[in-house]
Amino acid sequence: MAGIDLADRDVVLVTLDSCRYDVAKRARLPTLSALGPLIRAEAPGTYTLPSHAAIFNGFLPRPVFGSLTIAGRPVGAIWRSAAARPSGGPVGVVFTGSTLMEDYAARGHRVIGAGGVTFFDPSGTGNSLPRLFPEFHYFGRPSSAPADSTTRIVDRAGSLALAHVEALAEKCLSADRFFLFVNCPSTHIPYTTPNSPLTDHNADLLDRLYQLHDGKRARSAQVSPLSRKDVHVLLGMQRRALEWADGQLGRLFTRLAERRPLVVVCADHGDEFGEGGRYGHGHPHPVVSTVPLWCGLLSPDLCRGVLA
Ligand SMILES: [Zn+2]
Incomplete structure (x- = not known):
């Protein structure tokens, strides 16, 4: 892309797991708003x-309208695999490896992954995603743990990847060049963070929501339906979880700003709360497919403005 040297930049790629676009639109997000405008995009998968798998091959959520801009310049795609069909328009980085991680590692970047939700637990023998990284740091609950209310409906702090931004920044800064990926589980059910703790009320709502997720139905003989007020409470938890993530990203970006990395932050999918008769994700519905996306270039000036 003429005029902007994206190919040799360090990279920060962040996925806010399950974060809905409408939640991002209502949230107060000083860090992400400074990075770039909130873009309404369509995720390449429903879970x-x-x-x-698509994002790691350069297929980011696609803007519903218009195109991405980096430093004020339109870009048709930030990354494009040399194996993909040319799509027209300027491309930030054309890569030749089978994944972004393979390509950046081959070009001398320290490739670091961190997460996240249980798909990223490297101890799970069926989990292919963390194995795409030469180095992956998993902070979430073990994927082999029983999935019941005692293990799922909990307050979370250290199990959130963005609770470890200082350590992750140290790893990046110790390398001449870095590619950092972080899958953030804070916006994934149960939506608990230090900014959105459990209460007796929201724990009961989450218990019912998990049962509806598991059954994928708006109504069940065993579960009381969630009212609009209940859904409002749960979406408020996801909003506060996102605002917590924004604060942690501010700390991470401040540490990395001198390196002026390319940054992409997006959700991998949203969550349905009964709008089409189902709950959770993994099925096609506009609230599952429509996700927030931000991109931009970090700089010390940008971070000083955010955290002043
Ligand atoms: Zn996800």
Whole structure:
């Protein structure tokens, strides 16, 4: 892309797992708003595995209208595999490896992954995503743990990848060049963070929501339906979880700003709350497919403006 040297930049790629576009639109996000405008985009998959498989091949969520801009310049795609069909328009980085990680590693970047939701647990023998990274740091609950209310409906702090921004920044800055990927589970059910703790009320709502997720139905003989007020409470938890992530990203970006990395932040899919008769994700519905996306170039000036 003429005039902007994207190919040799360090990279920060962040996925806000399950974050809905409408939640991002209502949230107060000083860090992400400074990075670039909130873009309404369509995810390449309806759940974590296919969406990340596509993202790791350069197929980011696609803007519903218009095109991406980097430093004020339109760009048809930030990354494009040399194996993909030419799509027209300027491309930031054409890569030749089978994944972004393979390509950046071959070009001398330290490639670091961190997460996340259980698809990223490297101890899960069926989990292919973390194996795409030469180095992956997983902070979430073990994928082999029983999935019941005692293990799922919990307060979370250290199990959130963005609780570890200082350590992740150190790893990046110790390398001459870096590619950092972070899958953020804070916006994934149960939506708990230090900014959105459990209460007796929201724990009951989450218990019912998990049962509806598991059954994928708006109504079940065993579960009381969620009212609009209940859904409002749960979406408020996701909004506060996103605002917590924004604060942590501010700390991460401040540490990395001197390196002026290319940054992309997006959701991998959204979550349905009964709008089409189902709950959760993994099925096609506009609230599952429509996701937020931001991109831009970090700079010390940008971070000083955000955190002043
Ligand atoms: Zn996901």
